[in-house]
Amino acid sequence: LRREDRAISIDPTFSIYMRTVKARRAHYMPVPLKDDFSLDIDSLLHVANTMRAKLLFLCSPNNPTANQFDKDSIHRILEGFDGIVIIDETYVDFASYSTVEWIKEFDNLIVLRTFSKVYGIAGLRLGYAISNREISSVIRRFKMPYAVSSVALRMGLKLIEKDAFIEQKIHEIKKVRSNLILNLKSLENVKPFKSDTNFVLFSLSKISSEKAYNQLLEQGIIIRKIGKVLNFKNCLRVTVAPPHIMKKFITALREVVEE
Numbered sequence: 001l002r003r004e005d006r007a008i009s010i011d012p013t014f015s016i017y018m019r020t021v022k023a024r025r026a027h028y029m030p031v032p033l034k035d036d037f038s039l040d041i042d043s044l045l046h047v048a049n050t051m052r053a054k055l056l057f058l059c060s061p062n063n064p065t066a067n068q069f070d071k072d073s074i075h076r077i078l079e080g081f082d083g084i085v086i087i088d089e090t091y092v093d094f095a096s097y098s099t100v101e102w103i104k105e106f107d108n109l110i111v112l113r114t115f116s117k118v119y120g121i122a123g124l125r126l127g128y129a130i131s132n133r134e135i136s137s138v139i140r141r142f143k144m145p146y147a148v149s150s151v152a153l154r155m156g157l158k159l160i161e162k163d164a165f166i167e168q169k170i171h172e173i174k175k176v177r178s179n180l181i182l183n184l185k186s187l188e189n190v191k192p193f194k195s196d197t198n199f200v201l202f203s204l205s206k207i208s209s210e211k212a213y214n215q216l217l218e219q220g221i222i223i224r225k226i227g228k229v230l231n232f233k234n235c236l237r238v239t240v241a242p243p244h245i246m247k248k249f250i251t252a253l254r255e256v257v258e259e
Helices: 016-023 042-051 072-081 131-141 150-160 163-185 209-218 241-259
Strands: 006-011 027-032 055-059 084-088 109-113 128-129 189-193 199-204 224-229 234-239
Touching: 006 016, 006 042, 016 027, 016 055, 027 128, 042 072, 055 072, 072 084, 163 189, 163 199, 163 241, 199 224, 209 224, 209 234, 209 241
Parallel strands: 006 027, 006 055, 055 084, 084 109
Antiparallel strands: 109 128, 189 199, 199 234, 224 234
């Protein structure tokens, strides 16, 4: 992106896209999701094409809404937008599908992946991009020298070999996630949303997210304050943890929301 160029994304989504665009002194244009957190394809393509955006960021599964967008919807975006589409698949290991299979079909697609989530090495800041050769060659020209440490690279290569271990870990997280959502649904004044990630977003109807957060913090439980997400107020985000921790969380949250 150059100064005065335009980039588009959805709202709400990961804030780093906006920061990155503004750091380039370009224009960032967010398009709201629908009330069910799905993509508003017509609005997204209309804004992107009429404003002649050069770049479109799409986090799928999305942060903070936790849902993976419909496969056909993403395919329509790739068909209908001529600029570069960057799909952030940070949480894709916990979801249903990947768009990597479309790299050969669409020459404007870049898929981002990370070792931060399912591999659990966020501190090493290790990730990668998947694209066609033409885009990859451009990225290489602009990447910083020594951008990734040799330690991080070696660890990443070792972890890739642990397929069976990682698959088992993903299976366990999905199982705990399902139980977590069921337990949240059983609580009064709590609305959990579908999740395709390693966290669950939920809203509260009788207590503010600020108050709930502070009361949980007093019990040694730290979750993420989100606030308002589209038409849902008092939203919080909890990361899927081992079952005994989730049990403690549900017990504490029940006391908070049903007091």
